[in-house]
Amino acid sequence: MMSDARLRILSFSTVYPRPTEPRFGIFVRARLQKLAVLADVAVVAPVAPIEYGSPNQRWFDLSRAPLHRMDDALRVEHPRWFYPPLFGWSHSWWLARCAEGSFGRLQQEFPFQVIDAHFGHPEASAAFRLARKFGVPFTVTLRGNETFHAEDPRKRRRMAEALRAAARVIAVSEPLRDFGIELGVDPKRAVVIPNGIDSAVFHPRNRSAERQRLGMVDSELHILSAGYLIERKGHHRIVETLAGLQGHGRTVRLWIVGDPGAEGDFAAGIRRRVSQCGVQASVTFVPAVPASELACYMSACDLFCLATSREGWPNVVNEALACGTPVVATNVGGVPAMIPDPRFGLIVPPGDSAALGNALARAMSMEWDRDAIACQGLSRSWEQVAKEVYEQLRAVTIENKL
Known part of the structure; x- marks a missing residue:
């Protein structure tokens, strides 16, 4: 249940588990599930009906991803997004356009205070556009595929623009933080928060x-x-x-x-x-x-x-x-x-x-x-990860009021 006293976070990622693909982006879900203990969290996880990157499944059966659902404490929206093949640099624009309706509806029902975007492409640039439209700060978590996308000069420029505008850039490793700084991110706004482990699942067996x-x-x-x-x-x-x-x-x-x-x-x-x-x-x-x-x-x-x-x-x-x-x-x-x-x-x-x-x-x-x-x-839990992320997002909302 949403509380006025709790931070309201809108998380944004094209990589998130779906009912028929439970391990797709499970690391994103693990962080958000624990974050939802500390704050009110809604998720916008767009689904593309045509998956050009997959040779075995070019068409995704949209009936397997409902437009709205609850994932334990998380409200999840699955808007449909379309993007043209061969023009990867434009995907962030298409993503922002297709997610805008979900953001608008959520703002009315769930007045989010910060956008928590996952991945530098295409989410970062899309979050930049949406943050300006809805008047809230945004953060970006770099997770590893950004260095690959940066090999395309047009993607690199768009990522750099978005990361420089982000209130925080959260990197899951030190090399990714260095990458963000290389693209022009203020080192004071770039932090490293590695992923955690689910000790209830991963522990020694007989x-x-x-x-x-x-x-x-x-x-x-x-x-x-x-x-x-x-x-x-x-x-x-x-x-x-x-x-x-x-x-x-x-x-x-x-x-x-x-x-x-x-x-x-x-x-x-x-x-x-x-x-x-x-x-x-x-x-x-x-x-x-x-x-x-x-x-x-x-x-x-x-x-x-x-x-x-x-x-x-x-x-x-x-x-x-x-x-x-x-x-x-x-x-x-x-x-x-x-x-x-x-x-x-x-x-x-x-x-x-x-x-x-x-x-x-x-x-x-x-x-x-x-x-x-x-x-x-087992030294690092998802609870610890969520606490560190929460502290950064809370600081961002305070800074935004100054």
């Missing part, structure tokens, strides 16, 4: 019992790679290391858990690499599973590996650590902050299969304190 239940041969060494089956996640780079790892005294098995994502479908490419490397007998593909089941795979495996080429704050690393599993990951985004000590895992340069193979071989031979690793992974 390893032996889970290995038996999941059909993992006890004498084998098990490596887990989890995430969308897209090229950026680097599953194929782990596959390339398997043949060399088999000579270290134990049979090594790679478990790849995930489905194709909005960025594309690289499943055939991964399977082709498995065949080319001759490791068909050493790789098991598992369709995407609920978070609670993913935590079981993490607890059961000996190592978790993330060979991605680009991330902001890869939650899956923290989730694996929270389950007590040592991690080998590429040096992207917030990974160095997540693995600050080799007692928790090893970090390698992105795109370097030789370095990745050497790190996995080294990790296989190390003795790991899984209890200490779990403590590291």
